[in-house]
Amino acid sequence: NAGVTQTPKFQVLKTGQSMTLQCAQDMNHNSMYWYRQDPGMGLRLIYYSASEGTTDKGEVPNGYNVSRLNKREFSLRLESAAPSQTSVYFCASSLTGQGAFFGQGTRLTVV
């Protein structure tokens, strides 16, 4: 059982470049989330998807877009990367009301 799988694990981008972070879960969870983790800030919700076909903004959505491709996959796209988006990104999934399962994270540096 793989759980939640994120790719890539590391990425360096130049300012203005675009990229997509991929996330897939094999636990048949309805809800999926993207968080960013910054020192002293904890985890902040970027976007979430309560079910296949729906997405909603979280606390810090600016500069990001998401796609819930199917029940398994939830991708995060940076259209024009900025240094302020340097962070560790975590994808997570859960059944409604249950604890979340996390991916291993993507460490993104924007130079």
Added chain:
Amino acid sequence: AQRVTQPEKLLSVFKGAPVELKCNYSYSGSPELFWYVQYSRQRLQLLLRHISRESIKGFTADLNKGETSFHLKKPFAQEEDSAMYYCALSSGGSYIPTFGRGTSLIVHP
């Protein structure tokens, strides 16, 4: 709006000492509360759910609705407990987890 506060950024103890990581929340309804642990450069893992009332790795947490707290406790800390600990709250129809800023626990030998 729901909020989770972890007042300590860093907690430093010696092996064998008791540990209490504080978590306070604000939410008007009935919350679901969780503790997650993140070991160095690893993914977050669910440690405890308040509703299950279980003990994992010697840690326990009790929901105190009067004080709106969900503190994490362990009577005797071990070096392998050194990690980042996050308190989280889920509530309402969406059940989106809201996280505190985390407390770094360092257990010295």
